[in-house]
Amino acid sequence: MTSTLYDKVFDLHVVRELGEDQYQLFIGLHLIHEATSPQAFSMLAERGMKVAYPERNVATVDHVIPTDDVARPFADPLSEAMISALEANTSSAGLRFLSPERRENGIVHVVGPERGLTQPGLTIVCGDSHTATHGAFGALAFGIGTSQVRDVLGTQTVVTKRLKVRRIEITGALAPGITAKDVILHVIHHLGSKAGVGYAYEFGGPVVDAMSMDERMTVCNMVVEGGALVGYCNPDETTFAYLEGRPSAPQGEDWDRAVAWWRSLRSDDDAVYDDKVVFDGAAIGHMITWGVNLAQSVPVDGLVPERASGDEEAALADARAFMGVEPGQPVAGIRIDVAFLGSCTNGRLSDFEAVAEELVRTGAKVAEGVRALAVPGSHEVRAQMVERGLDVVFERAGFEFRQPGCSMCIAMNQDRLADGETAASSSNRNFKGRQGAATGRTLIMSPLAVAAAAVRGAVADPREVFGLADGSRLVPAGPDSARPV
Numbered sequence: 001m002t003s004t005l006y007d008k009v010f011d012l013h014v015v016r017e018l019g020e021d022q023y024q025l026f027i028g029l030h031l032i033h034e035a036t037s038p039q040a041f042s043m044l045a046e047r048g049m050k051v052a053y054p055e056r057n058v059a060t061v062d063h064v065i066p067t068d069d070v071a072r073p074f075a076d077p078l079s080e081a082m083i084s085a086l087e088a089n090t091s092s093a094g095l096r097f098l099s100p101e102r103r104e105n106g107i108v109h110v111v112g113p114e115r116g117l118t119q120p121g122l123t124i125v126c127g128d129s130h131t132a133t134h135g136a137f138g139a140l141a142f143g144i145g146t147s148q149v150r151d152v153l154g155t156q157t158v159v160t161k162r163l164k165v166r167r168i169e170i171t172g173a174l175a176p177g178i179t180a181k182d183v184i185l186h187v188i189h190h191l192g193s194k195a196g197v198g199y200a201y202e203f204g205g206p207v208v209d210a211m212s213m214d215e216r217m218t219v220c221n222m223v224v225e226g227g228a229l230v231g232y233c234n235p236d237e238t239t240f241a242y243l244e245g246r247p248s249a250p251q252g253e254d255w256d257r258a259v260a261w262w263r264s265l266r267s268d269d270d271a272v273y274d275d276k277v278v279f280d281g282a283a284i285g286h287m288i289t290w291g292v293n294l295a296q297s298v299p300v301d302g303l304v305p306e307r308a309s310g311d312e313e314a315a316l317a318d319a320r321a322f323m324g325v326e327p328g329q330p331v332a333g334i335r336i337d338v339a340f341l342g343s344c345t346n347g348r349l350s351d352f353e354a355v356a357e358e359l360v361r362t363g364a365k366v367a368e369g370v371r372a373l374a375v376p377g378s379h380e381v382r383a384q385m386v387e388r389g390l391d392v393v394f395e396r397a398g399f400e401f402r403q404p405g406c407s408m409c410i411a412m413n414q415d416r417l418a419d420g421e422t423a424a425s426s427s428n429r430n431f432k433g434r435q436g437a438a439t440g441r442t443l444i445m446s447p448l449a450v451a452a453a454a455v456r457g458a459v460a461d462p463r464e465v466f467g468l469a470d471g472s473r474l475v476p477a478g479p480d481s482a483r484p485v
Helices: 005-013 038-046 077-093 108-114 129-137 146-155 180-191 213-221 237-243 252-264 312-323 349-362 379-388 390-397 447-456 462-466
Strands: 014-019 022-026 029-032 057-059 123-126 140-143 157-161 164-171 199-204 230-233 275-280 287-289 297-299 338-341 371-374 399-401 422-425 441-444
Touching (some): 005 199, 029 146, 038 077, 108 123, 108 129, 129 213, 146 157, 180 275, 180 297, 213 230, 237 252, 349 462, 379 390, 422 447, 447 462
Parallel strands (some): 029 057, 164 199, 199 230, 338 371, 371 399
16 A cells, blocks of 8 residues: 555545545544634524534533633633633533543643544634644644534534645654754744645654654644644653553454554555655754744744845744844843743643753743743643642742643633733744734743743753753653543
8 A cells, every 4th residue: 555644544534525536524523612612613603503412522621711710700701701611511412521520621733632532534614723733643633713613513424625644753862952843843933834625634753753742743733834734753652651541542353453553554664745844953953933923933042034035025024023033133131031841832840840850950940020821731731740749840830830822822710921022932833913912022932941941031051951961862751651630
C-alpha cells in the first residue's frame, strides 16, 4: 500500500461522494463547548430534529467560564446564559456533559485526550479551530463552524473536501530547553501563515518521534496558524502508553484489538505525499513572535525584520507599527505587562512542571509590575498540580493560580489585556485584539520563555534567565504519567 494515515482514516469514514471534491464524512466524536453550540441547538430545534447519535457527542465549558470566582450564577450575565444554555441543551438531548459543579470540565482539547475520548483512527470535530490538537493521536481532527455543529448534531456527518498531505520531518535533536512550542513556531516562521491552506500536515522524524503526547498535541494544535486544517502524528508506543487505562479508552481484550488496528493506520513506508519539508531540529531556537501572525517571529536573540519580499512589505510595516517596534530592534528586551501560562496549546501538567522546575531551582520571582497568571487546562490538571504542590510554587513566585478555562487566550471572560498592555503568552494567537483589548499586544512563546519574561519584566532568553546553556536537557517529571482523578 502507499497510503497516508490521513487517506486511510478519511476513506474509512466516507458516507458518500457528493461531487466536485465534496464528501459526506461520518464523525466518530463530536466535542462541544458553550461558545459555538447554542445557535446550533436552536437551529436543530427549529427543524424539529433530535441529536442523531447522543453517545458520540461530549460537551464541556471552557471559553467563557471565569477562572477566579466560579460561584453560580457567574458575575458576567452572558457567561451564565451561555453555560446555562449548554447545560439545558445537553440534558434534554441526553448528551454527556463535563460539569463544572462536579469539577469535570476543562478546555475541550485538554479534557478529550486526558479522558481517553481522543483515539487513533477517529474523525473528530468541534466548533473550535484548534481541534487539530487531537491529531497528535493519529486522528483526523478539525474545527467546524456553527452551522456544521448543527449538521453533526443532526446527522453525525459533515461535508468536507479531501485535503492534500504535506509531510513535515524534524531531524536531529533539539538543543537544551527547546520545546515543542518552539518547533511549531519555527515551522510556521519558515513556511508562512498561509502555506497550509488545502493541506493536512503530517509530523514525523526523530524529534517528533521522541516527543511525549503533550508535546505532540502542542505541535498539532497550532497547524491552523500555518493555514492547515488538520495536523497529525502517526500513532506509536508513546500514543498507546498514554491512552492505556484512561476512562474512555478500550479495556481488556478490546484494548488489544484496538492497538492492533491503530498500528495498521500508520502511513505506509512508501506512502506518497503531495509535499515534503525537512527541518533540522538543532537549528531551532527559543522562538518569539513580534508581530500579528505567527509567521512574524524570530529566535529570542533575533531582530525585528527590516524588510520583506514582495507584497509582504506593507503587512510587515503595519505589524511593526501596531506592536510598537522598530526595524532591526532586538526582540529581547521588549517590555511586558502580563505573563500568561495556559491555553489548549500549553495548559497541561507537563507545561507547568517544566516552568515550576526552573522557578524552584533558581528561586526566581515575577518582576514588579507584571501581572502573571497560571491557568490549568482542566480540573484534572489543576488537581494534579495541587497534589504535587505546584500551586504553591507558582503563588510563591508571584503568579495567580487560577481555576481552569481558556482564560486570556481568547479573553471571553474577565481575563484580558487592558488597552496598550503587552502580554507574553503561551497561547496560540497574536492577531490584533485577540486578548481582549483593541490595542493590546501579544507575544507568543513557550511556557519557559513566558516565565523568563515574567521574571525579567521583558522578553528574555530562558537560557540566560534559568541557566539552561549548560547542556542539561529540560525534562519534566512524568509528562504523560498522570491519570484523571
